[in-house]
Structures are given as structure tokens and as C-alpha cells.
Amino acid sequence: MDNLNSLLDGFAAILTPGNLLIALLGVTIGTAVGMLPGLGTAMAIALLLPITYGMEPTQAFIMFGGIFYGGMYGGSTTAILLNTPGQSSSVVTVLEGFKMARNGRGGQALATAAIGSFVAGTIATIALVFVTPITVQFAIGLGAPEYFAIMVLALVATASVLGSSRIRGFASLLAGLVIGTIGIDAVTGQQRLTYGVPELASGIDIVIVAVGAFAVGEALWTAARRKNGKDEIIPVGRVWMGRSDWRRSWGPWLRGSALGFPFGAVPAGGAEVPTFLSYVTERRLSKHKQEFGNGAIEGVAGPEAANNASAAGTLVPMLALGLPCNATAAVMLAAFQTYGIQPGPLLFEKESALVWTLIAGLFVGNAMLLVLNMPLIPVWVKLLRIPKPYLFAGILFFATMGAYATSGQSFELFVLLALGLIGLAMRRFGIPMLPMIVGVILGPMAERQARMALQLSGGEPSGLVGGPVAWTVYGIIALIALWPLVSLARRRLTRDRAGDREAVAA
Amino acid sequence: MTAADRGDAAEAVETEADEAAATEAVDAEPEAAAPPKRDLAQLWVCGFLAVLGVLVIVDASRLGGFSASNDPIGPKPIPIILGVLLFAVAAFYALNVLRGGHGEDGGSGANEKFDLKTVGLLCAVFIANALLIDWLGWVISGSLLFWGAAIVLGSRRYFLTLAAAVVLGLATFYGFAIGLGLGLPAGVLQGIL
Numbered sequence: 001m002d003n004l005n006s007l008l009d010g011f012a013a014i015l016t017p018g019n020l021l022i023a024l025l026g027v028t029i030g031t032a033v034g035m036l037p038g039l040g041t042a043m044a045i046a047l048l049l050p051i052t053y054g055m056e057p058t059q060a061f062i063m064f065g066g067i068f069y070g071g072m073y074g075g076s077t078t079a080i081l082l083n084t085p086g087q088s089s090s091v092v093t094v095l096e097g098f099k100m101a102r103n104g105r106g107g108q109a110l111a112t113a114a115i116g117s118f119v120a121g122t123i124a125t126i127a128l129v130f131v132t133p134i135t136v137q138f139a140i141g142l143g144a145p146e147y148f149a150i151m152v153l154a155l156v157a158t159a160s161v162l163g164s165s166r167i168r169g170f171a172s173l174l175a176g177l178v179i180g181t182i183g184i185d186a187v188t189g190q191q192r193l194t195y196g197v198p199e200l201a202s203g204i205d206i207v208i209v210a211v212g213a214f215a216v217g218e219a220l221w222t223a224a225r226r227k228n229g230k231d232e233i234i235p236v237g238r239v240w241m242g243r244s245d246w247r248r249s250w251g252p253w254l255r256g257s258a259l260g261f262p263f264g265a266v267p268a269g270g271a272e273v274p275t276f277l278s279y280v281t282e283r284r285l286s287k288h289k290q291e292f293g294n295g296a297i298e299g300v301a302g303p304e305a306a307n308n309a310s311a312a313g314t315l316v317p318m319l320a321l322g323l324p325c326n327a328t329a330a331v332m333l334a335a336f337q338t339y340g341i342q343p344g345p346l347l348f349e350k351e352s353a354l355v356w357t358l359i360a361g362l363f364v365g366n367a368m369l370l371v372l373n374m375p376l377i378p379v380w381v382k383l384l385r386i387p388k389p390y391l392f393a394g395i396l397f398f399a400t401m402g403a404y405a406t407s408g409q410s411f412e413l414f415v416l417l418a419l420g421l422i423g424l425a426m427r428r429f430g431i432p433m434l435p436m437i438v439g440v441i442l443g444p445m446a447e448r449q450a451r452m453a454l455q456l457s458g459g460e461p462s463g464l465v466g467g468p469v470a471w472t473v474y475g476i477i478a479l480i481a482l483w484p485l486v487s488l489a490r491r492r493l494t495r496d497r498a499g500d501r502e503a504v505a506a
Numbered sequence: 507m508t509a510a511d512r513g514d515a516a517e518a519v520e521t522e523a524d525e526a527a528a529t530e531a532v533d534a535e536p537e538a539a540a541p542p543k544r545d546l547a548q549l550w551v552c553g554f555l556a557v558l559g560v561l562v563i564v565d566a567s568r569l570g571g572f573s574a575s576n577d578p579i580g581p582k583p584i585p586i587i588l589g590v591l592l593f594a595v596a597a598f599y600a601l602n603v604l605r606g607g608h609g610e611d612g613g614s615g616a617n618e619k620f621d622l623k624t625v626g627l628l629c630a631v632f633i634a635n636a637l638l639i640d641w642l643g644w645v646i647s648g649s650l651l652f653w654g655a656a657i658v659l660g661s662r663r664y665f666l667t668l669a670a671a672v673v674l675g676l677a678t679f680y681g682f683a684i685g686l687g688l689g690l691p692a693g694v695l696q697g698i699l
Contacts, residue, residue: 054686167599168609171555174592178562181588185581192581193565216632219655223624226660389659390670396628397652400635401644401678401690408689413636417629424625429548430609447584451577459578 003133010356014364019062019357026063027365027372030070034077035383036391037084039218041071042327042437046210047398049335050405057339058354062361064335068328069121069365072271072308073373076113077380080106080300081234089271089307092279096292096299101234103295111241112249112297113304114373119250120257120305121366124312127261129359132348135320139345144453145466147321149473151446154267154323156477159435166484168431175422176439179204186444187451199411204419206334208403209440210327212416213433215399217423219392224424239377249301252282256305263306264313267325270434271310278302312362319343319355322445327437334441544606552600559592627658643693644683649675 014023033044045064052060075087080097093113100109142150155177159169182193183203194200241249256278263274282298283289292299317323322344324330336343341351348355373380403416426433450464457463465471566585631654638647652671661667679699683690692699 051682051686051688053688165602165607165609167595167602167607170591170595171551171599174555174588174595175558177588178558178592181562181585187577188570188581190569190581192569192585193562195561195565219659220625220628223628223659224621225619226621226624387661389656389661390667392659393652393655393661393667393671394674396632396655397648397674397678400632400651401648401682401688404639404644405682405688405690408691410636410639413632413639417632417636420632421629425551425554428620429545429551431551432609450584451579454578 003129006352006356007129007360009353010358010360011363013058013353013357014062014360019059019361020364022059022063023066023361023365024368024372026066027070027073027368028066029063030067030072031074031369031373031380032070032383033067034071034074034087035380036074036386037078037082039395040087040214040327041067042210042331043214043218044071045328045331045335046207047215047395047402049207049331049338050402052335053338053405057341058357060335060339061332061354061358062365064332065358065361066365066368068311068332069308069362070369071328072121072311073114073117073369074380075307076117076300076304077110077377078384080109080113081236081381082384087307089275089310090304091272092275092303093300095279096296098234099293099295100297100300101236101295105295105297106234106236107239108241108245108297109295109300110236110377111239111374112245112301114239114370114377115241116249116253116256116301116305117308118366118370119253120260120308121312121369122363123254123257124261124264124309125359125362125366128312128315128362131265132316132320135316136345136348139321142345142469143466144449144456145464146469146473148446148449148453148464149466149470149477150267150321150323151442151449153473153477153480154317154325155435155439155442155446156480157267158325158438160480160484165430168429169435172426172431172433173435173439176209176436177443179209179436180440180443181447186448199407199409202407204415204440205406205412206331206437206441207406208412208416209419210331210334210437211399211403212419213423213426213436214327215395216416216420217427219396219399220420220424221427222388222392224428236378236381239374245297248288248297251285252278252298252302253305255281255285256302257309260306260309260311261313264310264325265316267317267323270326271307274306274310275303278306315362319347320345322347324438324441327434330437330441544603545608546603548603548608549600552596552603555592555596555599559589559596562592563589624658628655631655631658639693640691641693643695643699644690645672645675645679645695645699646693648678 013019029044029048030041033039033041044067048063048067052063071087072089075085075090076093076097079085079090079093080101083094083098085091085094097109097113100106155173159173160166178193180203182200184191184201191201256274259274259278259281260271264271279299279302282296282302283292286292286296286298288296288298314325314329317325318329318333322333322342324333333343341347341354399416400413403412404410406412423433425431426436453463453466454460465474562585566582566589569582569585570580631651634654635647635651638650649668649671652674653668656667656671657664679690679692682688
């Protein structure tokens with residue numbers, strides 16, 4: 001019951017006019033960046049991070065929480081009205097949502113997405129309240145070898161499970177790990193990979209990496225395809241749901257929440273897989289199978305609930321273990337570090353007030369989003385009419401401002417541009433961005449844990465293996481790593497057989 | 507490290523790759539009914555990864571290898587491991603490309619026209635800002651950045667854009683630098699703002 005008391009204290013802390021205003025600001029920014037294609041919540045938080053240095057950490061995190069949840073709402077609007085996912089987690093929503101909008105049922109699609117997001121957000125945040133302390137209990141018993149193993153798992157899983165191509169995931173991850181290595185080694189004080197450039201000695205800030213790859217990269221990508229295509233926005237009527245819409249939506253909402261939360265909570269689970277699973281599930285369970293592909297409301301309700309639930313789920317490993325499982329969590333982790341707060345098992349003891357205010361802020365933000373979104377969606381849609389030149393000029397402007405402010409040196413701007421060009425190349429070649437971001441932030445942490453583990457064992461390599469938890473984790477890593485070999489062998493086998501048959505036929 | 511070096515390395519990979527491609531193409535042909543066009547520009551990425559691997563290993567070999575009792579392995583092993591992995595990934599990546607592999611969204615950019623001129627101009631605007639910011643100050647250089655970027659990206663309302671840029675520059679300077687204490691330079695306008 002301690003937790004519930006702490007949560008009530010958190011609510012008491014957030015229900016002040018100032019904090020409510022900040023939460024409102026957060027959800028507004030979140031909805032806006034979620035809607036605009038190409039902008040994401042990770043980019044928004046990274047852009048805002050330097051600006052919040054002057055704020056109290058609690059207020060900054062109330063705002064970040066609002067942005068995180070708001071982004072999930074906003075993404076669905078673009079998916080439904082523009083046939084373009086505003087966020088990668090809304091890719092599935094496009095399938096049925098855009099069809100519904102074309103059939104004149106855009107209002108219902110938006111309503112089921114917004115209410116579903118609210119229901120899922122509430123359920124998942126309640127789950128977060130109960131699951132996180134249990135995870136902390138488990139995590140408190142872990143030592144350096146176990147942490148190292150879990151971090152390696154997160155890195156390997158992010159690189160290989162998400163995305164369509166493992167090799168590109170690993171390329172992205174390695175680039176991130178190399179960027180993370182730049183700077184003075186924390187243990188021996190030697191400079192690594194600085195090549196004599198003094199400005200690199202303090203390393204490359206994760207904010208610069210995130211802003212460069214997401215914001216500058218996106219602006220350059222827009223420049224590269226300037227003359228290609230134009231977006232068409234479908235006008236939206238009143239946002240409401242009839243009785244049959246409610247009847248068809250509540251099941252998908254609940255199932256979507258149940259799918260989304262656990263996927264969000266495991267490394268590399270992400271929001272994309274559960275939205276897809278939810279879509280497939282609803283399609284199978286639906287009594288209106290013929291509507292799927294032509295605008296079935298279940299196909300919007302389920303995936304939208306799933307992506308919100310998974311957003312809350314990613315906060316579990318972030319708060320309890322200090323493990324970021326998506327780009328937004330990675331940037332939030334960096335934000336904790338800038339405030340000198342180390343997420344992990346001790347966070348709930350040391351910064352109890354901050355954490356519970358953050359969680360209370362999520363409930364409040366979620367409720368605000370429902371109120372803000374249902375009647376105001378037509379107003380939000382106007383955002384999509386901002387001409388692209390202004391939008392991306394503005395993004396470059398704020399990216400530059402934030403990057404310069406991290407250290408007050410124009411050198412940062414050149415690093416920012418270099419990372420922007422890397423981001424451009426990654427978009428051009430379809431290389432996933434997330435492994436790089438997670439690599440930058442988790443790489444140095446994993447190295448520190450490994451060296452700590454070896455220090456405890458006096459240099460014996462066995463020190464890295466540790467107890468049964470580490471063994472289990474290494475087992476999972478081996479399974480992930482070896483899986484493609486298994487499927488390769490299978491494919492080879494069938495191909496050989498097919499080859500034999502052809503030979504016989506010839 | 508200059509861009510030219512990087513280009514050389516990538517080219518070296520590319521010529522090797524072309525030789526390999528000749529043999530590979532024969533095997534690959536009957537597999538898929540409609541073989542997707544190979545996107546060989548991806549080999550630049552492999553070249554970049556290989557060059558990165560060289561940089562990491564050269565730097566690591568320079569590090570003192572001694573170990574202390576409180577740090578048995580020192581700073582060296584991790585970069586070495588990363589370097590080796592970079593070479594491995596670069597090699598497998600090249601193999602994947604030659605087999606017709608592509609990234610997410612089918613390597614979405616592969617078939618579209620890539621507007622290098624606009625990208626170059628946008629970079630130029632960005633670099634101009636980076637060079638001028640300390641001298642001219644954020645209000646002027648930031649306004650120029652916004653104006654230049656909007657024009658490069660296709661805005662044709664020169665004066666309206668300029669007005670918006672100046673307003674943004676002033677608003678962010680007063681709001682963030684003076685209001686929130688963000689470290690933005692005043693530059694030549696020191697004392698005026």
C-alpha cells in the first residue's frame with residue numbers, strides 16, 4: 001500500500017496550477033509532434049532538453065511524460081487523415097483508418113483512436129504502478145555481471161529483433177557504440193577516438209546525437225525529396241461514436257492494452273510488434289471480417305490501444321533498471337542523467353517524490369489528452385497545413401539553438417550537421433535509427449558494468465558470467481543470435497529439395 | 507579524415523564488390539521471379555563502416571595497454587572488439603547488398619530522385635550559421651538560418667519569411683537566453699539587445 005500512498009502524494013504534487021500548466025504544455029507539444037510526419041516524441045524531448053535545464057527536474061519530467069503520451073495520440077490522426085503514419089507505431093492504423101476516413105467515417109476512426117488511447121493509457125499506467133515496484137524488487141538483487149548481461153541483451157535485441165534487416169540493425173548499433181566510446185575514458189582518463197580534437201574529449205552529448213539524427217536528418221531528407229509528391233488531407237467531420245461503434249471498439253481496446261503493455265516492457269519489444277499483433281488478432285476475432293481492408297473500426301481501435309499501452313510499458317525497464325527500450329525512453333534516460341539522477345532500482349528510494357509525481361503526471365496527461373483531442377481534432381488538423389519550408393526551417397532553427405546551448409560552442413553545430421548527414425544516409429538506405437540511439441546511451445553503461453564485474457573478480461573472465469540470472473540472459477541472447485542460422489538452415493534445406501526436384505524434372 | 511579518403515575506401519570496396527557481383531549474379535538469378543534492382547549505392551555504407559573500423563582500431567592501438575588492479579582490462583579491449591565487429595558487419599552488409607538486399611521501406615529512397623543540390627544548399631546555410639554564430643550572435647545568425655533554410659526548401663515569400671525569421675530570432679533570444687538562462691551568444695548586438 002506504500003506505493004498507492006506515494007502515488008497519492010504524487011497526485012497532490014501535480015495538482016498545482018503551475019504543474020498542470022506544464023502537463024498541458026507537454027501534451028500539446030506531444031500531440032503536435034506526433035501528428036506532424038517526420039517529427040517524433042524522441043526528437044521533441046531532445047530538442048526541449050537544453051531548454052529545460054533551467055526548470056526543476058520534476059517539472060521537466062511532467063512535461064516529458066506529457067509529450068510521450070501526446071505523441072501516441074497525435075500519430076493516429078495523421079495516419080487516419082493523411083494516409084501517412086505520424087509515428088512508426090501508427091503504421092498499422094493507416095491500414096483501416098485511412099479507409100474509414102475515405103468512406104466518410106474519419107470522425108469515428110479518430111474517436112475510437114482517442115478513446116482507445118485513453119483507456120489503454122489508463123490501464124497501462126495502472127499496470128506500471130504495480131509492475132515497476134516488483135521489477136525493482138527483482139533488480140535490487142542484481143550485480144554488475146547481471147546488469148552487463150541485461151544491457152547486452154537490450155543492445156542485441158534492439159539491433160536484431162526490430163526492423164526488417166538484422167545486418168542494418170547491427171550496423172546502426174555499432175555506429176552508436178562507436179559514438180558512445182568517443183571521449184575521456186571514465187576509469188583511466190585516457191582519451192579515446194578524439195584524434196586530438198579537444199572539443200571531443202567530453203564526448204558527444206546524446207542530445208546532439210538524437211537531434212542530429214532525427215531533426216537535422218529529417219530536414220535534409222525533406223530537402224533531398226523536395227519535388228516528390230504532395231500530401232492530401234481528408235476533411236474530418238464531427239468526432240463521435242455511435243452505439244455500434246462502441247460495441248465493436250471496447251473489446252479491441254482491452255485486448256490491445258493487454259498486448260501492448262508487456263511488449264513495451266521487454267527490451268526491443270517496441271510498439272510496432274504489438275500493434276501488428278493486435279491488428280491480426282482483431283481481424284481473426286471480428287464478426288465483420290469482410291470490412292477488414294475497407295475500413296473496419298476494430299482495426300483502428302486495437303492497434304491504437306496497443307501502441308499507447310506499450311508506451312507505458314517502456315517506462316517499466318526505464319525507471320526500474322535504467323534500460324531504455326525505445327528512442328524516447330533513451331532520450332528521457334539521458335535527461336535523467338543531465339539532472340544527475342541515475343534511473344535504476346535505487347531511483348524509487350532516492351527520488352521517490354519525483355518518480356511518483358511523474359507517474360501521476362501520466363494519469364493527468366492522459367485525461368487531458370482525451371479532453372483536448374476529442375473536440376479539438378479539427379483544429380489540430382490545421383497543423384498539417386503548415387508549409388513544409390517553414391516547418392523544417394523551424395526545426396533546424398530549434399535544433400541549432402538546442403545544440404549550441406548544450407556547451408556554448410559552435411563546434412557542436414558541426415557535430416550536429418555530421419550526425420544529420422548520417423541520419424540522412426540512414427533514411428536513404430533504410431537503416432533503423434533506434435539501435436544507434438540506444439547504442440550511444442547503453443554502450444558506455446554496459447562497458448562500465450563489464451569493467452566493474454571484472455574488477456570484482458580480479459580480472460577473471462568468469463566474473464562476467466555471474467549467477468543464474470546472467471546465465472538465463474545469455475541463453476536468450478544466444479537464442480536471438482542463432483535464430484537466423486536456424487531459419488537459414490531450414491531455407492537451405494527446402495531450396496535443396498526444390499533444386500533436386502527441378503533436376504529430376506529436367 | 508577527409509571526405510576524399512572515405513570516398514577512396516568506399517570505392518575500393520565497390521570494385522571488389524563488382525568482381526564478386528559477377529559471380530554472385532549467376533547464382534541469384536533463378537531464385538526470385540522478379541529480381542529487385544540491386545541498390546549498389548548501399549556499398550558506400552559498407553565502406554563507411556570499414557573506415558570507421560580502421561579509425562577505431564588505429565586509435566585503440568595507441569592507447570596504453572597496461573592494467574591496474576582496480577581496472578583489469580583497461581580502456582583498450584572494447585574499441586578493439588568494436589573495430590573487429592565493424593569489419594565483420596561491413597563484410598556481411600556488402601554480401602547482403604550484392605544479393606539484392608535492401609533496408610526498411612524497400613530502401614525507400616532507392617527509386618526516387620535525390621535532390622543533391624537542395625541538400626548541399628541546406629548544408630551551406632547550416633555551416634554559415636555555425637561559422638557566424640559567435641560573431642554575429644544568435645539573433646542575426648539564427649534569423650539567417652531560418653530564412654535561408656525556408657528559401658532553400660521552397661518558400662517564395664522572401665519578405666514574409668524574413669520577418670518571421672527575425673521575430674523567431676528575437677523571441678527565442680529574449681525567451682530562452684534572457685528568460686531561461688540558455689547560453690545563446692549576443693554577438694555584435696551585445697549591449698543593444
